[in-house]
Amino acid sequence: MPEQLVFAMEVTLNGLMAGVLYALVALGFVLIYKASGIFNYAQGVLALFAAMTLVGIMQGQVPFSHLINAVFGGHVTHFGWNVPGVVAIALTVAVMVLLAWLVQVLVMKHLVGQEPIILFMATIGLAYFLEGVADLMWGSEIKTLDVGLPQGINLWIDETTFNIFGYGFFIDNLDIVATVIAALLVAGLVAFSQYTKQGRAMRAVADDHQAALSVGISLNFIWVLVWSVAGFVALVAGIVWGTKSGVQFSLSLIALKALPVLMLGGFTSIPGAIVGGLIIGVGEKLFEFAVGPLVGGATENWFAYVLALLFLVFRPQGLFGEKIIERV
Template identity: 55%
Template sequence: MGFFIETVIGGLMSGMLYALVALGFVLIFKASGVFNFAQGAMVLVAALAMARLSEWIPQWLGIESMLLGNVLAFVVCAVFMWIIAVLIERFALRYLVNQEGTTLLMATIGISYFLDGIGQTLFGSSVYSIDVGMPKDPVFLFESMFEGGVLVSLEDLTAAAVAAVLVAVLAFFFQYTSVGRALRAVADDHQAAQSIGIPLNRIWVVVWTVAGLVALVAGIVWGSKYGVQFTLATAALRALPVVILGGLTSVPGAIIGGLIIGVGEKLSEVYLGPFVGGGIEIWFAYVLALVFLLFRPQGLFGEKIIDRV
């Protein structure tokens, strides 16, 4: 029983990492109706920026405190992601207002390749590490209930706590702020939102900036755990089933979907893998996503779209 609980907890922690990346997809689609294929590249660029600037800034300013250096690096990275959002709106999205969804999707694919290139140009293409002081040592829990206890990573628990706080803040932002309501109005109908005075260009800068900050947090967590390398851009592919499962328009759905997929991957690999030669963890999420596309395409918490003619 202790091993089962340990496997479930490990799956939950992996699911939170998937969910952090999936949040970027949900944010942009929820606020603009655009499926952002560049989210993985945004995570990569944000992680590269944090990894390199956390090294460079203390050297430039002669700072010995790791905490202060990381805080300054985070602020600079946040500004950097805002600049990227402004450039994306100014040179791409501004000219695609009211275009078909396919056109906007292709634009985000182009943005993805651009971000990959600019990240390599500015920050290099080696493997880097991020050290923000997250605890690395594991702990044993429930030792009185199970022999040997349950092994849990403090780093994973910290990442889960960060993700939970982030989701709570984003849910409040979308539900209870005027900017959040404007974002939802833009997603429903671009032309109608413009007709009542909502500045579409400014709204897109806001949502891409917020998605950039989410990508920065996700990049820090992933980079701290696995290191920063260009394969990090493929994290977006691991997050796609999460978005399909939870729903493209639901912030809490991204978290629930990530947890379900994370736990499902671990349990299937541990308990079913030996019977089929392993490898279930690689394709489990995509098979589950396919099932949902067949029977519930809007996901668990997504809004069902009804077209009236």
């Protein structure tokens, strides 16, 4: 019995850490939906694009090298230098801001006032377009990302230094770092939203576009800002996920894992994204631990979506979302 209890505790802890990773992706969805009402299907691809761009800059890779070599018959792939992680991150942030501006000017600016389904379809097109651009720019190989985040078993919390009832468990350093990063990111986003002029303008636009326009708030600037912040959040998620499992095109699918998180926490709540992520992370791990052996395993693949379906039926606004009543 004690062994099962300790194993359940380890499973719960691992679930919390997994939930933090889910929440990092969900935050980008919340930011864009809260400010513009757009469900950004491309958020997962933004994380992929940011991570691939970061790796490419760090390794000194020539963008579009495959295309350049095919057209001009060369064999150039790298500039011949490496860029330090901090500098590469700063350059990648600049790339994501430029991308946000391009998305707003070339796509979203022309869809203002359209039905939500039109905006959603636009983000689907954007997702596949960015995925193709990322492949063309940096190639499709699986890449290793190392920006100096600690990895491996934590020396203070492993089976030899920490035990309960004589049984030990360990936690990965990267999971601890991801938790700290998520906490700082949420605190920063909340502070930005509450205490800065731009943050208050974002909230005003989220509440009423027309009223915000009437008091002189530039919708174009705010939406570029929102997409830029969402791009930064995608970069953070891409760094953590890419460090953990490598930068590969399956990284874009983490957006699908964020959907249940949003349904639980609410599409307009930043703290809700964190709480929803933790519930999903812990829930799927414990369900796999308790019920998985009885049904043949693999419950992690569908548990989160079943839980989200129950929330859609009984509490569609989520735990922290706003209940919207439309009068006709």
